[in-house]
Amino acid sequence: MTLQETLSPKAADPRLNGIIKLAILAVGGQGGGVLTGWIEELARSNGYAAQATSVAGVAQRTGATVYYIEMAPHRAGDPMPVFSLMPAAGDVDIMIAAEMMEAGRSIIRGFVTPDRTTLITSTHRALAVSEKMVPGDGIASSAEVMAAAEIAAQRFIAADFDALAIANGSVISAALFGALAGSGALPFDRAAFEAAIRASGKGVDGSLRAFGAALAVAANPVPEEARPKPTAVAAQVTGPARLMADWGKLAARAAALPAPVADMAMPGLRKVVDFQDIAYGAEFLDRLASVMAQDNAAQGWALSREAAKYIANAMAYDDIIRVADLKTRGRRFDRIRREMRVKEANLLHLTEFFHPRAEEIVGLFPAKLGARVEADPKWMARLDRWFNKGRRLRTDSLRAFVTLHVVGGLRGWRRRTLRHAQEQAHLSRWLATSLAETNRNYDLAVELIRCRRLIKGYSDTHARGKSKFDRVLAATALVASRPDAADWCRRLREAALLDEEGKALDGAIATIRSFA
Amino acid sequence: MAERSFKAEVEDLRKGAGETFTGEGILAITKALLENGVGYVGGYQGAPISHLMDVLADAEELLGELGIRFEANANEAAAAAMLAASVHYPIRGAVTFKGSVGVNVASDALANLSSSGVNGGALIIVGEDYGEGSSIMQERSHAFAMKSQFWLLDPRPNLPCITKAVKDGFELSEASNTPVMLMVRIRSCHVTGTFETRDNQRPTLSVKDALSNPQSDFARVVLPPMSFAHEQDKIRNRWPNAERFIRERGLNEVFGPKTAPVGLVLQGGMYNGVIRALQRLGLADLHGQSEVPLYVLNVTYPLLASEFLEFCEGKDQVLVIEEGQPEFIEQQLTTFLYRAGSTVRLRGKGILPMAGEYTGQVMLDGITAFLKEAAPQMLPALVRAPNADKPQIPDLSKTVPIRPPGFCTGCPERPIFAAMKLVQKETGKLQISADIGCHLFAALPPFEIGGATMGYGLGPAANAAFDGGGERRPVSIIGDGGFWHNGLSSSFTNMAFNKSDGVAVIVDNYYSAATGGQDIMSSRADNPTKATKHPITKALRGIGIDWVRQVDRTYDVGHMRDVLREALTTDAPGPKVIVASSECMLNKQRREKPLAAKAIKEGRRVEAPRFGVDEDVCTGDHACIRLSGCPSLSVKKLDDPLRDDPVASIDQSCVGCGNCGEVADAAVLCPSFYRADVIHNPSKWETRLAVFRTRIIGWLQARRAAGRLDFGGPA
Secondary structure: HHHHOOOOOOOOHHHHOOOEEEEEEEEEOOOHHHHHHHHHHHHHHHOOEEEEEEEOOHHHOOEEEEEEEEEEOOOOOOOOOOOOOOOOOOOOOOEEEHHHHHHHHHHHOOOOOOOOOEEEEEEOOOOOOOHOOOOOOOOOHHHHHHHHHHHHHHHHHHHHHEHHHHHHOOOOOHHHHHHHHHHOOOOOHHHHHHHHHHOOOOHHHHHHHHHHHHHHHHHHHOOOOHOOOOOOOOOOOOOOHHHHHHHHHHHHHHHHHOOOHHHHHHHHHHHHHHOOOHHHHHHHHHHHHHHHHOOOHOOHHHHHHHHHHHHHHHHHHOOOHHHHHHHOOOOHHHHHHHHHHOOOEEEEEEEEEEEEOOOHHHHOOHHHHHHHHHHHHHHHHHHHHHHHHOEEEEOOOOHHHHHHOOOOOOHHHHOOHHHHHHHHHHHHHHHHHHHHHOOHHHHHHHHHHHHHHHHOOOOHHHHHHHHHHHHHHHHHHOOOOOHHHHHHHHHHHHHHOOOOHHHHHHHHHHHHHHHO | OOOOOOOOHHHHOOOOOEEEEEHHHHHHHHHHHHHOOEEEEEEEEHHHHHHHOHHHHHHHHHHHHHOOOOEEEOOOOHHHOOOHHHHOOOEEEEEEEEEEEHHHHHHHHHHHHHHOOOOOEEEEEEOOOOOOOOOOOOOHHHHHHHHHHEEEEOOOOHHHHHHHHHHHHHHHHHHHOOOEEEEEEEEEEHOOEEEOOOOOOOOOOHHHHHHOOOOOOHHHOOOOHHHHHHHHHHHHHHHHHHHHHHHHOOOOOOOOOOOOOOEEEEEHHHHHHHHHHHHHOEEEEOOEEEEEEEEEEEEEOOOHHHHHHHOOOOOOOOEOOOOOOOOHHHHHHHHHHHHHHOEEEEOOOOOEEEOOOOOOOHHHHHHHHHHHHOHHHHHHHHHHOOOOOOOOOOOOOOOOOOOOOOOOOOOOOHHHHHHHHHHHHHHHHHOOOOOOHHHHHOOOOOOOOOOOEEOOOOOOOHHHOOOOOOOOOOEEEEEHHHHHHOOOOOOOOHHHHOOOOOOOOOEEEEEOOOOOOOOOOOOOOOOOOOOOOOOOOHHHHHHHOOEEEEEOEEEEHHHHHHHHHHHHHHHOOOOOEEEEEEEOOOHHEEEEEEHHHHHHHHOOOEEEEEEOOOOOOOOOOOOOOHOOOOEEEEEEEOOOOOOOOOEEEEEEOOOOOOOOHHHHOOOOOOOOOOEEEEEEEHHHHHHHHHHHHHHHHHHHHHHHHHHOOOOOOOO
């Protein structure tokens, strides 16, 4: 047909290659609009036609939101190019993600492809609510996104541009603009970028600082291996000579343990001695020794290592004495002044939020008396009447400080308290239950030890944690004789950490009951 | 004052003939209204046209100079009703709101307006909230045009075309005595570009002048028998006149070669997406010169049979590219072909998806599929037989968490829902209905409060079936925006009249906050042109609701919880209404931050509160987050081998609203939160006292530290 000859296929208009397609994926409130404005200004003042769009709406309220810019060389008088209003999968040249998971989202949406896309992302995390609210650890894996980005992007530029911006007294949009300049993905020089920032006329100095810092990072990326790895070095222990001598002996004992155990025993020892005293530290090592007596190198000391960790956590429980002690230390005051950027001329008011209940008060009683009071609802109600209300303590004032200081100094009394007796009993029971499995099923013993992780928090949360702990142990007991008991125990524990009410745990228990 | 100020941009609205305007679509529309001699403007805010209302509000001075009346209407119905001024008077009027929900609200007035017909040009600018970024149900405003017989423009999404559509719209409206709806999509509202400006025109007759010479015409009233005459008039006169105007002025456009075996028929709003797909297929150049004929419907209602059939002549197949459902345009065009006995094959939905946004990929896939079938020789070889040699990119869909919008840092609504969550822990789950507004974010984790939303101002009305009460009272939530939009009449008079036993919580944040912080009746701001500072409680008392509790600081979670509990348990008959008031933090910060910075600079005393977490005290159970969800309250992993779970952490974006402390107290959480108030420019006496205290505290701390081992660490 002659008609169709006029429609014969042609190669794409070569001028189309001149279109630069740039998408920005940001979290509402990150200044994506400002960044978009700068890029537009940059393009237009350098002989390009540019078009930007966004889908603002309610996504601006902390949601994920996308901005899109296209630009092409343009001479005055020529017809305007036809630009698209939205990024298309497989057709984005530069993808800027203002947060690590947004980089992941851009990959999911197909905006990052190996044939064309320069992906610039900030590696910092702004956690989504779903990641923060789980009782356990719900943080999504940045490593997975990094790995995918390495494959998906033609070029990949990643750094913590948020931290860079903050360090330079600015916001992330300025740092990302710097990263864009440093990437060399746009055909404009540094001066042109800076002119765009100046033209906007707002917070210019801070923006330029952050811009420059990010440009340097993006232009000269440091390879992963060359980056200095932060190594956690435990702080020096200091104190009076008498205590230091005792500590030296204890520390030597811990250091002499097999390496995998010592790794945990050392921080554990520091924690319990800090919580109570040298004698308590010795007790910790004794408990650990009793576990090691049932353990051996053949298993890599897994049981002892986990025991070191969780015995320390169990021994350093959260009572009022500990909280008051931590809250009144000089080091804490220094840290807060630093974090809140309190200057010499400023004053700092510090308010603490306490809400003691009868349980906490009675926990301070001598064990026998405490147990009697606790068993008496009338007394508990009375104590609640007297004590159970929110107390806001101004720890920069003398009255509140001295009160807490005195409570924090009750460490000598602690071993006689009801709370201590209860914690010790729970600790012994848990250890005994766990260790009883050592011979039959070593892995199960390890998993049972790890279940101590479930007990945390205060008041209701603490009670809920304890109940989950009990239920996990009870359900594990049902399958204890199976060879895969350890696996079940782990699954139960992980389920317990998924949600507050324990719905996932209920499900897991129901599964066990269906066959056990 | 709205969230975004357009004071600087408003200067661009003064540009005259021959100048170039560079900016956002919304601003361009505003400029076009002024260039076309509009006499009055109004509307109701809502994405994506909130900024249009903000621009108009910021441009009130200029509007005044030109003799143009601006109304920030109470709702969309009020806005549409305002167009009544164009029924009798030859005055051009324009109103704006979002579609399809705003059009729903306005539809009563729109139907009456369409029946009466107009004398002056009446333009309804609708921001069609469809596709990515939309916050509403996915529907089309198109159906309203069809049912009421007003005309629908859907121009190509670039500034010259959009501004031309404003001009065309007014003229079409006058030529056919019919209101015209100009539809702009989300991205078109925010698209940037340039166009050549013309001089602004004063209205030939101002609304003020019209009042000096009132007019009325019985024939325009929608009452029988005139209403029957109106219907006939629509069909006999207005419609044909509109068709003639559209045809003669060439409002629809045809691009590409005159003859070809195939063609594409598209809504104007789809143009750029279609061109991009053709560009990617090598069938269009940079400037949109297409090798496939295009029939671009800048007017999507009414459709012109003659024009369409002409386009189809000589073609084997045409593809209709129509976003949204049902496929009104495709059905109509199919009918045209059938009635004309045409053999042209019409394709559309099926090749393209029936539902959902026409994204770049959808467009590319659809057009490729169509051409593969209808004209395969047009496609490059690569498209006909693509190389399947793409690297496997790992699937991250299970890794990346969803990120829906939520309450901002320091939002005063957060503590209301924290309190409600605590109350539900006592009472068990309650029947809760919600409304439209920021408070609807409470439906998402971590609060998960509210199971239904029936529309703006309809929260309490949506609980009407439960007004009779039961074992536990039903609870409804509504914002102050919704209250004044139509909640007072639709929800609260409904409750009062029916002696509802229910509880309603009015979330009063001083603004229409979700739409961008516009002032409303109960706003606390001084507004020179609007009446503000009218307490909601007064309105409630006025309609006979006596059980009203005003909470002036929502951040007091304990109090909020107690008031809610009281409302749920009191013996008082009738509706129980709580007005929970605290200012939107976004707006408050915008207002107060510069003031505080200035005060610090000037040496005045300023307290700057911020919250923190003692990470040694925090056990990482995240109970606080389940009562907050604040962006500034996050979790972080500690560099401590003994800790499994991340602990709570507050970043420097915290505004010290107080929710963390209040929740820790009311829910009896852990004592790890603290509030740090940094006092700038303290008084001498204050400083002296602080020095004295610090000395004693320091002495006590040093004394204790000297008797124990120090392990370093955070505390």
